[in-house]
Amino acid sequence: xxxxxxxxxxxxxxxxxxxxxxxxxxPGDVVALMGELGAGKxxxxxxxxxxxxxxxxxxxxxxxxxxxxxxxxxxxxxHLDLYRLDVIPPELLPDLEDYLFGERVAAVEWAERLGGLxxxxxxxxxxxxxxxxxxxxxxxxxxxxxxxxxxxxxxxPEG
Amino acid sequence: xxxxxxxxxxxxTAAAVVxxxxxxxxxxxxxxxxxxxxxxxxxxxxxxxxxxENLLPVIQGALDQAGVTLRDLGGVAVTQGPGxxxxxxxxxxxxxxxxxxxxxxxxxxxxxxxxIAAILLTxxxxxFPLVALVVSGGHTNLYQVRNLTEMTLLGRTRxxxxxxxxxxxxxxxxxxxxxGVVLEGLARAGxxxxxxxxxxxxxxxxxxxxxxxxxxxxxxxxxxxxxxxRETHSRADLAASFQEAVVECLTSxxxxxxxxxxxxxxxxxxxxxxxxxxxxxxxxxxQTEGFQLFLPPLALCTDNxxxxxxxxxxxxxxGRTLSLDADVFARG
Numbered sequence: 001x002x003x004x005x006x007x008x009x010x011x012x013x014x015x016x017x018x019x020x021x022x023x024x025x026x027p028g029d030v031v032a033l034m035g036e037l038g039a040g041k042x043x044x045x046x047x048x049x050x051x052x053x054x055x056x057x058x059x060x061x062x063x064x065x066x067x068x069x070x071x072x073x074x075x076x077x078x079h080l081d082l083y084r085l086d087v088i089p090p091e092l093l094p095d096l097e098d099y100l101f102g103e104r105v106a107a108v109e110w111a112e113r114l115g116g117l118x119x120x121x122x123x124x125x126x127x128x129x130x131x132x133x134x135x136x137x138x139x140x141x142x143x144x145x146x147x148x149x150x151x152x153x154x155x156x157p158e159g
Numbered sequence: 160x161x162x163x164x165x166x167x168x169x170x171x172t173a174a175a176v177v178x179x180x181x182x183x184x185x186x187x188x189x190x191x192x193x194x195x196x197x198x199x200x201x202x203x204x205x206x207x208x209x210x211x212e213n214l215l216p217v218i219q220g221a222l223d224q225a226g227v228t229l230r231d232l233g234g235v236a237v238t239q240g241p242g243x244x245x246x247x248x249x250x251x252x253x254x255x256x257x258x259x260x261x262x263x264x265x266x267x268x269x270x271x272x273x274x275i276a277a278i279l280l281t282x283x284x285x286x287f288p289l290v291a292l293v294v295s296g297g298h299t300n301l302y303q304v305r306n307l308t309e310m311t312l313l314g315r316t317r318x319x320x321x322x323x324x325x326x327x328x329x330x331x332x333x334x335x336x337x338x339g340v341v342l343e344g345l346a347r348a349g350x351x352x353x354x355x356x357x358x359x360x361x362x363x364x365x366x367x368x369x370x371x372x373x374x375x376x377x378x379x380x381x382x383x384x385x386x387x388x389r390e391t392h393s394r395a396d397l398a399a400s401f402q403e404a405v406v407e408c409l410t411s412x413x414x415x416x417x418x419x420x421x422x423x424x425x426x427x428x429x430x431x432x433x434x435x436x437x438x439x440x441x442x443x444x445x446q447t448e449g450f451q452l453f454l455p456p457l458a459l460c461t462d463n464x465x466x467x468x469x470x471x472x473x474x475x476x477x478g479r480t481l482s483l484d485a486d487v488f489a490r491g
Contacts, residue, residue: 038375042318062319062371064327065297067203069490084200091204116403124205132379 007064009136011146014040014127015047017137019121022051024152027075027103029145035127040135041109044125045079048053050075067092068099071101076104082113093117120149121145130136144146161225162475163257164468165218167250168242168270170194170201172213173464176225176232180472183280185224186465189213193245207245214253221464229261235396236471239267239481240488241298248489252308255483266471267481269491271300272310274428276470281436285424285453290416296322296339296430299368301412307473311445313416314366321405322431324370328377328401330483331481332388342398343434349392349399358411363413364403373404408438413441417450426453433457 003057032047033041054060054073063069063081071077078099084087088096099106100119108114111124111132121143128136129151141147167171174188191209222228227355237254238419240247251267258265268276275291278284290313292303299316319327322339329338334345359372377397380387387393413425427441432454445452459466474480 036378037331038371038378042371059315059317061316062322062323065200065320066489085198085202087198089198089202089205091208092202095204129379129382 001154002147003138003140004018004150004154005129005136005138006112008040008137010133011040011043014135014137015044015050018044018047019051020156021149021153022048023076024149024156025052026030027105028101029105029149030100030109030122031052031105031107031125032118032128033107033109033125034124039127039129041127044107044110044127045107048105049073049077060098070104078104078106080106080108082108082110085113088113088115088117118142160469160472160475161227161231162234162236162266163218163221163232164466164471165214165235165237165248165250165254165305166236166270166273166462166464166467167210168240169213169246169462172210172217173407173462173467174214174218174221174235175464175468176221176227177465177468177472180476181279183465185221185228186463187220187224187391188463189217200314201243203243203245203481206243207249208238210249214249218253228255232261232264234264234265234471234475235261236268236474238270238272238273238469239485240491242270242487244487251418251424251487255491259483264475264480265483266474266479267485268467268470268474269310269330271298272302273466273470274312274425274460275302275304276307276473277428277463277466278426278453278455280459280465281455283453285426285451286426288420288422289415289424289426289453290420290422291426291428292413293429294321294427294431296320296326296431298368298429299409301382301416303416303422304426308477308479313420314364314368314412316368316370317361318371320371320375321368321370322429323408324374324405325431327374331378331381331443332397339434343402343436345395345436346398346402346436347395348350349395349397351399351403353396354400356373356400358407359406360408366412366419368408368412370405370408371426373401373408377401402436403436406434406437409437409445411439414444414448417448422450423467424451424453426455428455428460430461432459
């Protein structure tokens with residue numbers, strides 16, 4: 001399946017959906033998050049972390065300031081935030097490649113800034129603000145693995 | 160005893176020589192601001208490389224300025240974390256090498272605890288215990304400080320740091336860089352009650368901060384009514400309303416922490432402590448609640464190694480040394 005859309009009524013619902021996705025993730029998976037400020041990207045990553053069994057007392061906060069946070073879980077999760085970077089400096093490339101093409105799970109906020117660095121297989125998550133607390137969440141699968149994840153998540157029961 | 164302090168946690172390469180945790184003989188800071196400005200913030204790998212180039216000259220500069228040599232030192236103190244891993248390891252490697260070669264004790268200090276310890280370098284040194292708020296672009300942490308080697312984290316932000324919320328909302332409002340400062344300037348002419356914005360709190364964790372929902376509320380408001388940004392007075396009103404919400408979140412948690420701990424002293428430091436409205440609100444609160452307020456001078460609120468040496472001296476005095484195989488840490 002290439003694409004599927006969910007409607008989230010609250011930040012909690014966004015976290016639950018992301019936690020369901022987190023439980024499906026495998027080493028090397030890349031989740032590319034797109035959406036304006038306040039759309040719920042960090043909230044989504046918080047859910048992913050829960051689904052990857054990151055300890056609940058590990059704070060999942062915005063890495064805008066330091067670019068990357070790493071959380072230990074069932075699989076190690078690296079949380080990137082490219083918010084500040086209009087240009088990706090070449091000095092960042094070795095680290096970025098390691099994150100995006102390594103064995104960890106990578107969740108990338110402001111992934112549109114990756115430009116040509118996007119891997120062949122990845123899952124795009126588009127968050128759109130539809131109301132004060134409501135969001136439209138569209139998952140777009142890129143490559144075989146990306147499409148597999150959309151289909152798998154669409155097939156898991158809600159709640 | 161003279162302690163050499165080394166600080167490389169972010170984008171300032173710093174070294175200092177401090178006597179007895181109190182008297183600064185030299186404090187040298189090489190800033191990398193220019194290097195990172197075009198990226199809108201610090202790029203970790205660039206910072207690490209620049210630290211490597213700068214650190215030894217900065218250490219030598221501090222020794223020269225103090226008029227001492229390595230043989231006069233009684234200990235070495237270094238920032239162990241939190242910060243950028245690649246940047247921290249440069250300072251740690253230098254500090255460990257010096258300690259090993261000179262057979263000196265090594266102290267590893269927590270960067271935010273060092274910010275609190277910066278108050279030791281001022282005229283008005285508080286007594287303990289106290290509650291301390293470290294509030295900046297990267298952190299919003301509340302501590303109970305029993306003494307300089309016993310600090311307990313009471314609460315922190317679960318999403319954005321307060322300074323980060325300022326910067327992001329400034330960006331939403333199309334203001335310039337650095338966002339926090341521009342937003343504060345605009346807020347001066349505004350009515351802080353004009354827009355009802357939320358004061359996010361987590362009922363079961365009264366000392367935890369959360370600023371993400373506040374940022375989202377501003378985004379939602381601007382989406383509904385983009386005209387707010389076109390009128391000078393409504394722009395100022397929004398800036399003032401947002402600033403007031405952040406200030407209230409910060410002061411209410413400080414008040415709650417003082418009540419919970421029974422402390423009668425509050426110390427507030429970090430870059431956001433430069434905000435005039437926050438300083439005013441804290442001063443008012445200290446009047447009505449009757450506690451002593453300590454706001455270190457702004458020059459001591461930015462990253463430096465004198466605070467690292469000062470806190471390191473207290474660690475060494477308490478026998479708390481760092482083993483040469485200890486590692487740095489990114490968060491905590």
